[in-house]
Amino acid sequence: MTDLFSKFDPLIQQRETLLATGVTDPYNLVMEKVVSPTVAICNGRETILLGTYNYMGMTFDEDVIAAGKDALDKFGSGTTGSRVLNGTYQGHKECEEALKEFYAMDHAMVFSTGYQANLGIISTIAGKGDYVILDIDSHASIYDGCAMGNAEIVAFRHNDVEALEKRLKRLPPEAGKLVVLEGVYSMLGDIAPLKEMIRVSKEAGAMVLVDEAHSMGFIGENGRGVAEAQGVLDDVDFIIGTFSKSVGTVGGFCVSNHPKFEILRLVCRPYVFTASLPPSVVATAATSIRKLMHGSNKRAHLWENSKILHKGLRDLGFTLGTDEPQSAIIAVIMPDLEKGAMMWEALLEEGLYGACPRVQSGPGSRRT
Secondary structure, eight states, X not given: OOOTTGGGHHHHXXXXXXXXXXXXXXXXXXXXXXXXXXEEEETTEEEEEOSOSOTTOGGGOHHHHHHHHHHHHHHOSOOOSBTTTTOOOHHHHHHHHHHHHHHTOSEEEEESSHHHHHHHHHHHHSOTTOEEEEETTOOHHHHHHHXXXXXXXXXXXXXXXXXXXXXXXXXXXXXXXXXXXXXXXXXXXXXXXXXXXXXXXHHXXXXXXXXXXXXXXXXXXXXXXXXXXXXXXXXXXXXXXESSSTTOSOOEEEXXXXXXXXXXXXXXXXXXXXXXXXXXXXXXXXHHHXXXXXXXXXXXXXXXXXXXXXXXXXXXTOOBSSSSOOSSOOOBOOXXXXXXXXXXXXXXXXXXXXXXXXXXXXXXXXXX
């Protein structure tokens, strides 16, 4: 009988070989206590948190915590139902209203995770016979959304406008086309040339979806992301985002001005068949989003920190993902996985948590 786990044997062997060198498993870290957005007790040691996505420090914001506690007292710990059944509480609508106000858009849908937002929206609007044209370094949730919808995947070289334009010109003019881009790519921390990419996409008759997970709340005059910063927000058909980065909680969303958008609430399977977020979570999200509308000081402070860290690492001789800081992600390029794991462990031993070492091992796997 075939062992269905045999396909994982190479990865199991790689992990065992790495651990045999004495390196601690980088995915075995436990935070016993979180003191603040920047300090935690990790594996018994006080540790500076330099590798989380808590960009704006909203997890310990007093107003955010108070809103969550109040909703927990009033509505209980969960909804026990999906949004189309008994899972839409007043807080879910208020969270969607906050998103519409934040982005100045007509429609907003809240999902239980950011992964589900991409999975649900992409798989629903791009189906069999349609084409999804995406950056080869796209997030796993984007690839999985394509697979679930059974759309044809057309990948182009990372951040290459000319490659995108060539792919689009090869497609049937009458076919449904969705171009999926990201504002910030988390592997290198680089931003997309959205202005040029959206232009060639629209010229080819394609709709455009932009995942602003790592830029929402931070990049742009109002924190609306790279699309806002590059002056093309009004040209984007769908913005996808997450609450687990700048917003400081958990969940995902999609905002749009498309006049038929609301039908997605009835046909998007990951939305229809998933239990909705607990009332305390949407309360924290709505409060955080409304505060981020006035977060220019936080954005300026984060930019300054990114510039300082980037320059310090570059001056020390490290190879970085970008020549200049483009986002809050400062990627350090290591020669191989083993040295990356050793560096991660050494930093942790000195009380500094950075993101775990990651490698590319297939489409959509660059980010974990």
